[in-house]
Structure formats: C-alpha cells, structure tokens
Amino acid sequence: LQRGSGDSPGVSGLLRSRLEKLKKLWWRKSIPPVLQHSETARLAMDAFLEQGEPGYLQAIAEEQELPFLSPLDMDYMSQHRSQSIPEPNARKGHETEPKEGDTEDRASLFSELSSGTYFPLMSDVQPPELELGWPVVPLATWYGQTQASVYFQRNKANSIKDLLRCLISRAKTVIAVVMDLFTDMEILCDLMEASSRRHVPVYLILDEKYLKYFIEMCSKMALNKDHFPNMRVRCVSGDTYYSKAGKKFAGQVLEKFVLIDCDHVLAGTYSFTWLCSQVHACLVTHFRGKIVEDFDREFRSLYTESKPVPAFCIPEAGSSPASAHSSAWTFQSLLKSAKPNEAGTASQASSLSNSSIESIKMSPFRKNST
Structure with missing residues (x-):
C-alpha cells in the first residue's frame, strides 16, 4: 500500500509532491507515475462517506494531499451511498437494544470480509444462463486478423446509427448489446423485429442507474414482456466501494458495445439516444x-453479474401470462423504485463509525472521538 507521509511535518502526499516537482521547470529528472493503491485516497474516501465534504477536506489537510475528488464525484457518491450493514435498531423484528460489543462484532465481521478492499462480497448464486442460445464463434473470429474501422458522428457521410441499424438488420445468430443509456425507439423496434420476426436471439444488458429511462420509453410505447419473447433484458452496475464503517456506493457500467453474430462489434462512445444520433x-x-473474442468474453462476464428486470421476465411454462394492465402497473412500480431514496442518502454520518475497525491507520474522522 502506498500512502503519503502526512504524519511527518512538512512532507506532502504523493500526488501533491509529484505536482510540486512538475511545476519546477528547471527539474530535469523524470518523475514516473505512482501506480499502486493509494492509502491516503482510501482514508479520504471513507471520511467523505461518513462525514461528507467537511470530513473529506479534513482528511486531505491532515495527509497534506491534493483534493482529488471533483464536485461531480462528490455529488455522485452523495446521491448513491447507502449502508451495507443494517443499523442494530433497524433490523426487522429487533426491538431490544443491542448488547455491548454487538456493534463491534458486526463491524469486525464485515472488516474481515471487505476491509481495505474495493471488491464486493462473492456470491454463491448460480450465474444466469444464455437460455436463448449462443452461436459457435466463427473461424474468421478465432483465426482472422483483427480489422478495425473508425466512424465519427461529425462525419455526416457515415452515420453511426445507420451503420448500427444495418448490422442489426443483417444479424442471423445473435445480437448482444451492452449500453449505458437506451431511449432510441427506432433501435428498439429494430431489435424487436430481429428477435420476433427473424427469430434472432437478442440479449440486452443495461446500466442499472439509467434503467428507468428504458422502462419509461417502453411504457410510452405500450410495450410489456409479451412483446419480447426472444429477447432478454437485464441490468448491471459497476464495482462497489465499501468503507471501513459500512457505507458503500456502486459505480455504473459505461461500456457501450454491440456484438453481432460473434463476428462484428461496434464499440465506442455512442449511446442509444436521439441526442447521440443528431x-x-x-x-x-x-x-x-x-x-471480437475479447468482447464475447466481456459480454458473458457482464451477463453473469447482471440481474433480471422484473418487467421483462418471461413467465415459466404453465403460468398465466400477465395482462397489459398488470404489465403497465409493473412498469410504473419500477419507475417509482428507480428514483433515488432521498431520505436514505441525506444522512451525513453513520452510528457504525464509532465501531470502525482500525487497519493500517485510524480513519481521520475517528480521531476526535477517541
């Protein structure tokens, strides 16, 4: 672990120290980047999740490091942070006061599982299957030389949307999409035509935080799961950051690529929106x-981590199909649940902060309480 020497008077953090050297124009010695994990950054992040911006700035000052978080970063974390370990009095059916040491035991257990890491807890749930089928990778993909052509939206002679729709119309064996934002009705109709008319399996993985916009589009088009018999719609989030005291927030999936027949891939910055097309x-x-094999592998990995969207789950054989009214109700309920919980994100501190496990160095927001 790499961290600044903020405990020593007059010694700056790693990032600030490097910047100060780069500002010296007469300094000729090369200054290589530090690629290791920054312990100073972790301490500042934990302080922000527990005490908000004031705690973060205090940690930065004590470590003598640069304020590396932008306002955009802080706004995102403030909106999406939550408590990964339930409060003792908030657990269902638990009305008595927690016993002495109970809070520390729970925090210790969590610390052993995820303390000091950025990785979520592993799950023993079986990964979802590609039940619509998946084609054999063509020999041209396995042994063919990589070919790449770049298309810019500013070049009106080569429309990205037209290229995408053309490839979808020619698909024969599979269409696999990973997209952050999907609100383009024309592209959705193209995918529906491919899946229901030409019987091409379509797999769609959407970013969980932007999922509400896709659901809203389907609601406007009066679509329900019965209109997607040969299409699977799932959602996924990015990595989850866990603080020492139990706060967490998940990132987004901003990958954007379309895999066609395990032979073609379109990848870049283009989202399925009217604004991107115009x-x-x-x-x-x-x-x-x-x-293309790398994108095939990445899609399978994301599909394994993804979870189904209730409004698009196909009922099992023998169950009664949902009516249009019930499907519309499901869309509306999903839209409501997709809105951020303002009450849950307004809290600036957690009662678990007093039981945070000390590892490597005590979190800065605990120094004044001990």
Whole structure:
C-alpha cells in the first residue's frame, strides 16, 4: 500500500509532491507515475462517506494531499451511498437494544470480509444462463486478423446509427448489446423485429442507474414482456466501494458495445439516444477478427453479474401470462423504485463509525472521538 507521509511535518502526499516537482521547470529528472493503491485516497474516501465534504477536506489537510475528488464525484457518491450493514435498531423484528460489543462484532465481521478492499462480497448464486442460445464463434473470429474501422458522428457521410441499424438488420445468430443509456425507439423496434420476426436471439444488458429511462420509453410505447419473447433484458452496475464503517456506493457500467453474430462489434462512445444520433459528437470502432473474442468474453462476464428486470421476465411454462394492465402497473412500480431514496442518502454520518475497525491507520474522522 502506498500512502503519503502526512504524519511527518512538512512532507506532502504523493500526488501533491509529484505536482510540486512538475511545476519546477528547471527539474530535469523524470518523475514516473505512482501506480499502486493509494492509502491516503482510501482514508479520504471513507471520511467523505461518513462525514461528507467537511470530513473529506479534513482528511486531505491532515495527509497534506491534493483534493482529488471533483464536485461531480462528490455529488455522485452523495446521491448513491447507502449502508451495507443494517443499523442494530433497524433490523426487522429487533426491538431490544443491542448488547455491548454487538456493534463491534458486526463491524469486525464485515472488516474481515471487505476491509481495505474495493471488491464486493462473492456470491454463491448460480450465474444466469444464455437460455436463448449462443452461436459457435466463427473461424474468421478465432483465426482472422483483427480489422478495425473508425466512424465519427461529425462525419455526416457515415452515420453511426445507420451503420448500427444495418448490422442489426443483417444479424442471423445473435445480437448482444451492452449500453449505458437506451431511449432510441427506432433501435428498439429494430431489435424487436430481429428477435420476433427473424427469430434472432437478442440479449440486452443495461446500466442499472439509467434503467428507468428504458422502462419509461417502453411504457410510452405500450410495450410489456409479451412483446419480447426472444429477447432478454437485464441490468448491471459497476464495482462497489465499501468503507471501513459500512457505507458503500456502486459505480455504473459505461461500456457501450454491440456484438453481432460473434463476428462484428461496434464499440465506442455512442449511446442509444436521439441526442447521440443528431447532435452529440461520438465515435465508434467497427471490429472484426480475433479481437471480437475479447468482447464475447466481456459480454458473458457482464451477463453473469447482471440481474433480471422484473418487467421483462418471461413467465415459466404453465403460468398465466400477465395482462397489459398488470404489465403497465409493473412498469410504473419500477419507475417509482428507480428514483433515488432521498431520505436514505441525506444522512451525513453513520452510528457504525464509532465501531470502525482500525487497519493500517485510524480513519481521520475517528480521531476526535477517541
């Protein structure tokens, strides 16, 4: 673990120290980047999750490090942070006061599992299957030389959306999509035509935090799960950060690529929105050949981590199909549940902060309480 020497008077953190050297124009010695994990950054992050911006700035000052978080970073974490370990009095059916040491035991257990790491707890749930089928990777993909063509949205002679729709219309064996934001009705109709008319399996993985916009689009189009018999819609989030005291927040999946027949891949900055097709400056790269295998592997990994969207779950054989009214109700309930919980994110501190396990160095927001 790499951390600044903020405990020593006059010694700056690693990032600040490097910046000060770079500002010296007469300094000729090369200054390589520090690629290791920053313990100072972890301490500052934990302070922010527990005490908000004041705690974060205090930790930065004590470590003599640069304020590396932008306002955009802090707004995101403030909106999406939550408590990973339930409060003792908030547990269902638990009305008595917690016993002495109970809070510390729970925090210790969590610390052993995820303390000092950025990795979520592993799950023993079986990964979902690609039940619609998955084609054999073509020989041209296995052994073919990688080919790449770049398309820029600013070049009106080569429309990215037209290229995408053309590839979808030619798909024969599978269409696999990973997308952050999907609100383009024309592309959804293209996917529906491919799946229901040409019987091409379609797998769609969407970012969980932007899922509500896709559901809202389907609601406007009066669509329900009965209109997606050969399509699977799932959602996924990015990595989850856990603080020492039990706060957490999940990142987003901002990958954007479309895999066609395990032979073509479109990947880049293009989202399935009207703005991207008309005014945003975007680009995509059209890949063929052996590199497609990497996207095939990445899609399978994301699909394993993803979870189903209730509004698009196909009922098992023998169960009664949902009516249009019940499907519409499901869409509306999902839209409501997708809104951020303001009450849950307004808290600036957690009672678990007093039982945070000390590892490597005591969190800065605990120094004044001990």
